[in-house]
Amino acid sequence: MQGIxxxxxxxxxxxxxxxxxxxxxxxRVAQVRGLFDLEPSAVDHHVRTHELxxxxxxxxxxxxxxxxxxxxxxxxxxxxxxxxxPTNPWxxxxxxxxxxxxxxxxxxxxxILSSVGFSSPPAWLRPFTSLSNGQQFRATLALLIAQAKAxxxxxxxxxxxxxxxxxxxxxxxGSTALAKIIRMMKMKFVAVxxxxxxxxxxxxxxxxxxxxxLFTWRCLRRRPEIELxxxxxxxxxxxLFAPHHYLSTSIAPSAICYLASWNKQPVAFSAWxxxxxxxxxxxxxxxxxxxxxxxxVGIGQALSATIASMFKGxxxxxxxxxxxxxxxxxxxxxxxxxxxxxxxxAQGSQGKMNLSxxxxxxxxxxEYIGKAMPSRLARDLFRTQQS
Numbered sequence: 001m002q003g004i005x006x007x008x009x010x011x012x013x014x015x016x017x018x019x020x021x022x023x024x025x026x027x028r029v030a031q032v033r034g035l036f037d038l039e040p041s042a043v044d045h046h047v048r049t050h051e052l053x054x055x056x057x058x059x060x061x062x063x064x065x066x067x068x069x070x071x072x073x074x075x076x077x078x079x080x081x082x083x084x085x086p087t088n089p090w091x092x093x094x095x096x097x098x099x100x101x102x103x104x105x106x107x108x109x110x111x112i113l114s115s116v117g118f119s120s121p122p123a124w125l126r127p128f129t130s131l132s133n134g135q136q137f138r139a140t141l142a143l144l145i146a147q148a149k150a151x152x153x154x155x156x157x158x159x160x161x162x163x164x165x166x167x168x169x170x171x172x173x174g175s176t177a178l179a180k181i182i183r184m185m186k187m188k189f190v191a192v193x194x195x196x197x198x199x200x201x202x203x204x205x206x207x208x209x210x211x212x213x214l215f216t217w218r219c220l221r222r223r224p225e226i227e228l229x230x231x232x233x234x235x236x237x238x239x240l241f242a243p244h245h246y247l248s249t250s251i252a253p254s255a256i257c258y259l260a261s262w263n264k265q266p267v268a269f270s271a272w273x274x275x276x277x278x279x280x281x282x283x284x285x286x287x288x289x290x291x292x293x294x295x296x297v298g299i300g301q302a303l304s305a306t307i308a309s310m311f312k313g314x315x316x317x318x319x320x321x322x323x324x325x326x327x328x329x330x331x332x333x334x335x336x337x338x339x340x341x342x343x344x345x346a347q348g349s350q351g352k353m354n355l356s357x358x359x360x361x362x363x364x365x366x367e368y369i370g371k372a373m374p375s376r377l378a379r380d381l382f383r384t385q386q387s
Contacts, residue, residue, distance in 0.1 A: 015050040016070065017078055050075060051362045052208055052215045059205035060183050062156070063198075064189040066210035073160050075193045083158040083190075089143065090128035096139055097124055101150035107325065109146060115184075117177040117296020121246045121324075134170040134293050135365070141178055148187055156188035163195055170293045171195065175202035176223050177296025200224050222328030226262055226297065227351060230306055232384055233259040233269075241269040241289040246324055248287075255286050256382075260303045267294040268303045272311070275319060283311045285320035298330075305336045308368035313378030319370040328364045336370030 019043040034041065048071055054283065064072050076083075090099045100109045104367060113124060118138035123131060128139060144157045163171035174193075175198045182189045199207065201223050208215045235257050238253070242249040251257075255271035268290040275282035285308075290300035308318035320337070322328055331337040343362040373381070 011053060011056050013055055015051045015075065015078060017048045017050065019046045019074065020044070032329070048075075050208070050210070050213065052206075053217070054206060054215075056217070059202040060188055061185070061202060062188075062203065063207045063213065064190060064192045064210060065196050065207065066194065066212075068194050070211040072192050072194070076158050076160060076190065080155050080158050080190070085153050092129065093127055094123050096128045096131070098129065100143060100146045100161050102149040104146055108149070109142075111327050111329065112149070112181070113139070113142045114148050114324075114329075115177065115181040115296075117174060118292075119143060119246065119287055119290075119295050119324070119326055120244060120292060132167050132292070132376060133284075134174075137166045137170065138174060138177075138296075141174065145181060145185070145187065145191075149185065156190045157182075158190045158192065160192045162191035162193040163198055164193060167293075168195075171198050171200040173294055173297055176259055179203050180296075193290040215382050226299065226300060228260045228262055228267070228299065228306075230258055230260050230303065230381070232381065233257050235271070236273070237266075237269060237288070240266060241287075242293065244292055245289050251287055252296060258303065258307050260299065262294070262299070267291055268299050270300075270303050272307060272318075275317075280317050281315075282317040282319055283317070285322075295327075301327075301330060301334070305334075305368070305370060306373075308336070309370055309373040310378045310381050312368060312370075313373035313375050314382060320368075321363050322366075323361050323363045331364075331366050336368060337362065337366040338369045340366035340367050357385045 023042055032038070062266070066072050090096060093109050097106070097109060110121075110124075113119070116138045118124075118135060120135075121137055128136060131139060141159070144159060148157050159240055163174065166174070190199070191204070200221075203220055203223060205219060206215065206217050223319075235251055235253055235255055237259055238251045242251070251271055252273055255273055257269065257271045260268040260270075268288070270288040271286040272283045273286045274313055275284040285304060288300050288304045290303075304320070308320075311318040319340070320331075320336055321341075321383060322331070328343060332339055334374070339372070341364060343364045345362065
């Protein structure tokens with residue numbers, strides 16, 4: 001009886017879900033039947049019919065939601081039986097990198113990990129089981145996307161219990177990062193969850209509320225704004241962010257430092273130093289870190305560009321050198337930064353500037369070309385330091 005039919009070809013999908021369970025009598029079962037006046041039966045039998053219009057028009061993101069026990073997971077398994085992630089797809093002791101499809105190169109895997117907001121190379125080297133819940137959530141998203149890229153299919157990626165094991169901040173930020181990469185790669189993704197607080201952040205094209213039997217299409221809207229408060233801070237604030245920098249935990253004591261907070265919670269840190277070299281007075285980016293729970297929506301980039309804008313408002317040039325592939329790709333696309341040196345090893349005078357690490361790995365150089373912050377505002381931000 002279980003199956004899928006179309007009420008109108010290419011439009012409304014009718015899904016019949018039948019659940020049967022054999023009930024085994026025992027003294028305890030008999031007692032509970034008596035206590036709650038339940039009819040004797042050898043079989044528990046339920047049939048639900050769902051009507052979804054997911055074939056009506058093209059889409060990238062779908063959401064199946066409803067309270068626990070409403071049949072969300074069962075419906076998704078009937079619709080897309082081959083799209084459910086195995087219970088444990090990760091190698092127990094090996095790096096999580098080794099669980100990604102061999103068809104993809106390291107560069108592609110790194111780009112996918114970064115795109116879902118998991119931008120910590122040291123964490124990539126660890127086994128999946130050693131990661132935090134938030135990191136495991138993002139790593140799983142990355143694996144699903146990588147598998148879909150390695151073996152393209154018309155069926156969507158399906159993530160059951162989406163965001164159920166992470167706190168709600170990670171859920172919202174992670175949903176936004178996911179939506180961006182799914183739309184960019186023109187894939188299909190279905191989130192199955194009892195949490196509807198992610199709707200504004202995930203921006204699904206359609207929603208099916210299982211308990212109500214209600215299917216609706218949505219128009220793409222802007223996600224909720226993230227308003228950052230940026231203040232000048234002391235280098236001592238670095239300790240909160242140091243473990244999450246992809247390259248080094250050290251910081252120059254003379255660095256000018258800035259802290260970004262969201263809802264009074266620290267989320268990102270940026271430190272800058274004078275640039276020693278020929279040409280106009282210049283400041284170079286030294287360290288910029290966004291905490292893991294807030295990665296994937298451009299907070300670190302926004303902070304970095306704001307400070308660069310401040311320096312430009314003070315009539316100083318702002319430059320940045322980075323080796324992180326995700327950051328390089330993002331800045332190449334950004335209208336605020338201009339690529340001055342394509343990814344390469346440091347040569348000539350660059351190699352003499354105490355940048356020995358740059359001689360063994362590719363780095364790219366950028367200059368800020370965005371708008372200058374109004375001079376008065378720039379002076380206020382530069383001078384005002386947290387006590």
